[in-house]
Amino acid sequence: MSKVIQRGAVAPSMNITPLIDVVFLLIIFFMLVNNIVSEETVDMILPELEQPQTRELGDVDRVVINVAPEPFTRKGRESFPLTHTGTASYVKVGTGSGSRYEANDLPGIIAKLEAIKAQRPEIEVMLRADGAIYYDQMQPIMDAVRAAGIETVNLVAYMPDR
Amino acid sequence: MAQTHAAQPEPADQATVHHHSARQRRRKSAKVGELNLTSMIDVIFQLLIFFVVTANFMVDEGVLSAKLPQGTGTPTASTELPREKIVIRLAADPSDDALVSIERGAPDRPIRYTGFGELAADLDRLRFDPESPSAEGIYDADNPVLIEPTGSVRWQHVVNAFNAAVTAKYTNVSFAPAKR
Numbered sequence: 313m314s315k316v317i318q319r320g321a322v323a324p325s326m327n328i329t330p331l332i333d334v335v336f337l338l339i340i341f342f343m344l345v346n347n348i349v350s351e352e353t354v355d356m357i358l359p360e361l362e363q364p365q366t367r368e369l370g371d372v373d374r375v376v377i378n379v380a381p382e383p384f385t386r387k388g389r390e391s392f393p394l395t396h397t398g399t400a401s402y403v404k405v406g407t408g409s410g411s412r413y414e415a416n417d418l419p420g421i422i423a424k425l426e427a428i429k430a431q432r433p434e435i436e437v438m439l440r441a442d443g444a445i446y447y448d449q450m451q452p453i454m455d456a457v458r459a460a461g462i463e464t465v466n467l468v469a470y471m472p473d474r
Numbered sequence: 475m476a477q478t479h480a481a482q483p484e485p486a487d488q489a490t491v492h493h494h495s496a497r498q499r500r501r502k503s504a505k506v507g508e509l510n511l512t513s514m515i516d517v518i519f520q521l522l523i524f525f526v527v528t529a530n531f532m533v534d535e536g537v538l539s540a541k542l543p544q545g546t547g548t549p550t551a552s553t554e555l556p557r558e559k560i561v562i563r564l565a566a567d568p569s570d571d572a573l574v575s576i577e578r579g580a581p582d583r584p585i586r587y588t589g590f591g592e593l594a595a596d597l598d599r600l601r602f603d604p605e606s607p608s609a610e611g612i613y614d615a616d617n618p619v620l621i622e623p624t625g626s627v628r629w630q631h632v633v634n635a636f637n638a639a640v641t642a643k644y645t646n647v648s649f650a651p652a653k654r
Contacts, residue, residue: 328511335518342525349529358535359630362590365640366536379629394571394628438537441629444571447564448625448652450632455651458542466537467633473534 351407354378356442357386357393359469366469373434374466375425378404379415379453381442389444398446403453415449418456425460440468538636540647557617560600560644562593562635564623574631590634597642615645622650 353376380401389396400415405424413420429435437457441450457465560578567573576593577584587593597619602611619639623632632649639647 328515332511332515332518335515335522339518339522339525342522342529346525346529359633361630361634361637363594363637363641364536365637366538369537392572394630396571398626398628440535443628443630443633445629446625447623447627447629447632450629451649451652454542454649463541464539465542466539467636468535468537469633469637471534471536 352376353440354380354404356381356440357384357389357444358440359443359467360393361469364469364472366471368471369436369438369466372436373432374436374438375406375428376404376438376440377406377421377453377457379439379441379445379450380404381444394444396442396444398444398449400441400445400449416452418452421453421456422459425457425462429461435462437462437465438468439465538633538640540636540649542648557614560597560613560617560619560639561650562619562621562639564621564627564631564635566624566626566628566631571628574627576635590638593635594638594641597639597644601642601644613644615643617644617646619644619647620650621647623652625652 356378380403382397382399382401384396403413403415403417403421404411405413405421406428411424413424425437439450439454439457454465563577563581563584565575565577567575576587576590578587578593578596579585585596587596600611600613601617602614621632621635621639623635636647636649
């Protein structure tokens, strides 16, 4: 009873503590997820396909190989995404320290992939490469995947609904 | 904050005493008002919206699965007739990065295409399909398709050629070493 009187005395205020709790949880969730996803991928403009047949890669054990383009701005390549230098800046295999290789360091890439393949025999490769990269930069990397004993490579491109 | 809530029911006196004192303090400083959380909530919502908008989870990316060819160039002994590969040659256009020349067939009598949609349609027509009324196709769906780009062809065109072969329902598509 006394509570009701007391409440009437002070200005009514909504209890926003749970709201703040929930909002903080959401913030932390999105920060963490963002970091995990961006750890695996490198910023690039993927190939744009005609009548794309791309599909979601299902629940398979995967390692992402990123073939990074030379630094660029999205705005600068907005209307002509392929007008960019076609040499690869670096290659990123998987995540963590030591995942970054020079584009011509094929022995290093093969050794890394072989180590992954030895631990996870069912591994599949997701090959993310910028649409502007030259084919003679990509072909040695596909050879390296093959040399490491991995048969399936999944070429990453944009989905049809884009 | 949650702790004071949980502690309330059990030690009844302590909780009420604590509450009273808090309320008294608040009443005394009623002019000053409570801690103003409005600006903090504003900032938190800004942060929340920022992270919701920037998180995209790569939803717009998909994959084309490719089986890589064996490294050795020697064919395995087989009693079957050797099958003619469908060779798609790509060459870069030095004047425009977005353009690429697409050819199929023998190098001396190539068939040229203006786009990857046309290539996919022609490859589909060439594929033997027992269910189609004309059945004019001459290649099986597992006939090897070889994509042969020059070194300076952009990756987008290579993936597009691969995609065209997949669109035409070929199952055995591979990439040739880059030729100069």
